[in-house]
Amino acid sequence: MKTFVLVFAAASLLSASAQNTAVTPKTSAAKSTSKAQSSAKADPLAVHRAALVIDTHADTTQRFLDENWSMGDPLKGGNLNLESAKTGNLDAEFFSIWVEPEQYKGKYAHRTLALIDSVLQQAAKYPDQMRMAYSADDIVAARRQRKFAALMGIEGGHSIENDLGLLRDYYRLGVRYMTLTWSNSTDWADSSGDYTDEKVPHTKEGLTEFGKDVVYEMNRLGMMVDISHVADKTFYRTLVISRAPVIASHSSARALCDAPRNMTDEMLRAVAVNDGVVMVNFYSVFLSQDYRNAWLAQAPERKKATDELMGKFAAEKKPVDWNALLTVDREFAAKIPRPPFHVLIDHIDHIAKVAGVDHVGLGSDFDGVDSLPEGIDSAADLPKITQALMARGYSAADCDKILGGNFLRVFRKVEAVGHQLQAEGRPRITQHQPGEKK
Numbered sequence: 001m002k003t004f005v006l007v008f009a010a011a012s013l014l015s016a017s018a019q020n021t022a023v024t025p026k027t028s029a030a031k032s033t034s035k036a037q038s039s040a041k042a043d044p045l046a047v048h049r050a051a052l053v054i055d056t057h058a059d060t061t062q063r064f065l066d067e068n069w070s071m072g073d074p075l076k077g078g079n080l081n082l083e084s085a086k087t088g089n090l091d092a093e094f095f096s097i098w099v100e101p102e103q104y105k106g107k108y109a110h111r112t113l114a115l116i117d118s119v120l121q122q123a124a125k126y127p128d129q130m131r132m133a134y135s136a137d138d139i140v141a142a143r144r145q146r147k148f149a150a151l152m153g154i155e156g157g158h159s160i161e162n163d164l165g166l167l168r169d170y171y172r173l174g175v176r177y178m179t180l181t182w183s184n185s186t187d188w189a190d191s192s193g194d195y196t197d198e199k200v201p202h203t204k205e206g207l208t209e210f211g212k213d214v215v216y217e218m219n220r221l222g223m224m225v226d227i228s229h230v231a232d233k234t235f236y237r238t239l240v241i242s243r244a245p246v247i248a249s250h251s252s253a254r255a256l257c258d259a260p261r262n263m264t265d266e267m268l269r270a271v272a273v274n275d276g277v278v279m280v281n282f283y284s285v286f287l288s289q290d291y292r293n294a295w296l297a298q299a300p301e302r303k304k305a306t307d308e309l310m311g312k313f314a315a316e317k318k319p320v321d322w323n324a325l326l327t328v329d330r331e332f333a334a335k336i337p338r339p340p341f342h343v344l345i346d347h348i349d350h351i352a353k354v355a356g357v358d359h360v361g362l363g364s365d366f367d368g369v370d371s372l373p374e375g376i377d378s379a380a381d382l383p384k385i386t387q388a389l390m391a392r393g394y395s396a397a398d399c400d401k402i403l404g405g406n407f408l409r410v411f412r413k414v415e416a417v418g419h420q421l422q423a424e425g426r427p428r429i430t431q432h433q434p435g436e437k438k
Ligand SMILES: [Zn+2]
Pocket: 155, 229, 250
């Protein structure tokens, strides 16, 4: 994926710059100068370097906590570190605060706090190269300071343990988005991961009354409501309830790859009406139907290997080593050929066509997945996305939006809605929380 067609992009920029120029050069000398300048402007690498690049989902956090690995270390099989971020001009990353729901049952808040601490510790460890960011302005400021901006998003509403106080505490510690569910449904919202499982209790309308309170309280705090992972019903219910635009921090298009956690065209259009943004997930299993089919066919064999490993941990009375489990997943993934790079661009292109170019961005899922398309191995490869988009005719301004501009717009709007709701001082929808004495 190292050869790129620059013709379309150069041509579209040339016509754009001609329209913007008050006096159109008439001489051939002037023309060739103008063309040279436009070609220079149309250099996708230059466009990528000039853009503010934001990725809204990486699971690197568990490496900090469980592997004692740091952002200054070599990748060692991972997808993101300070060096790769610099090479790929990645300005800001949302580190996922993800609590495995089985292993940490009864200890969700403890694990959530430990993960948050691990991100804050990384920023403290590299003060010259990275900093925490808590707002859209912080992301812009970090870029000006030439520092990598670290942000946090909770993956899975179970982290709040049905308690709005905990939600507020997480906000105070810097968390700026929360997916209402991970692959597990909560007491108040349904997940696409277990929606067809009849043993799991589900809500009537996608969100319970408390679930609506959670959404309202997130709106009031200025925390982004993230609909990645939720069941379709919960998605639609959330759009009705939310006062602010929503995000999908790491979701792809179901029309191109039939995964329940990908978004249908109808959902993509609904996000556009809501003025939200869908950040495309890079996982091969969500991008390529061929890859997904091969992966599904492996399922029984993979489950057997995973169960054996889990049994071993249990027999030795050791905590589950998720890295060892990921290694098993990677071994299985390695048996399937990686999908070609263009599948990733196909999803960005599809969402841009269905929802509009103002409603798509990047949500890699780096360090959380066992297979990425060919050509994408780490954050250092992000410029290839800009190159491929421009080869398909996307302008520099379009690329700016996709790479981070769209997300920044939504983040700012969510902040503004928060300020507005705080000024209104209205109580939340219901006053009771589960378990509260009435
Ligand atoms: Zn996820």
